Amino acid sequence: MAHITRNELRDTYGLSEQEILDLDQESQRIMGKTIMMVDTALRDLEIEPEERIQAGLNFIEMAMTLIEYNFDSIVDSKVPKGSKLN
Numbered sequence: 001m002a003h004i005t006r007n008e009l010r011d012t013y014g015l016s017e018q019e020i021l022d023l024d025q026e027s028q029r030i031m032g033k034t035i036m037m038v039d040t041a042l043r044d045l046e047i048e049p050e051e052r053i054q055a056g057l058n059f060i061e062m063a064m065t066l067i068e069y070n071f072d073s074i075v076d077s078k079v080p081k082g083s084k085l086n
């Protein structure tokens with residue numbers, strides 16, 4: 001996901017300050033849980049080191065996908081139903 005500024009969220013995507021705050025808080029919550037899952041995966045001595053690393057990378061990829069999905073959902077909710085984008 002490209003770096004997007006607060007001004008772009010407001011001006012380009014039409015998000016309110018509350019929507020931006022909600023998006024930021026949800027992203028922080030997702031990343032916090034992801035850090036805990038990555039830590040757990042890296043400490044799991046029952047699997048090989050390469051598998052631990054891959055598990056951690058998979059958790060990070062899932063988190064970024066979820067954050068992007070949340071962003072897309074909020075932006076999509078701003079588009080009036082039935083309108084067509086060109």
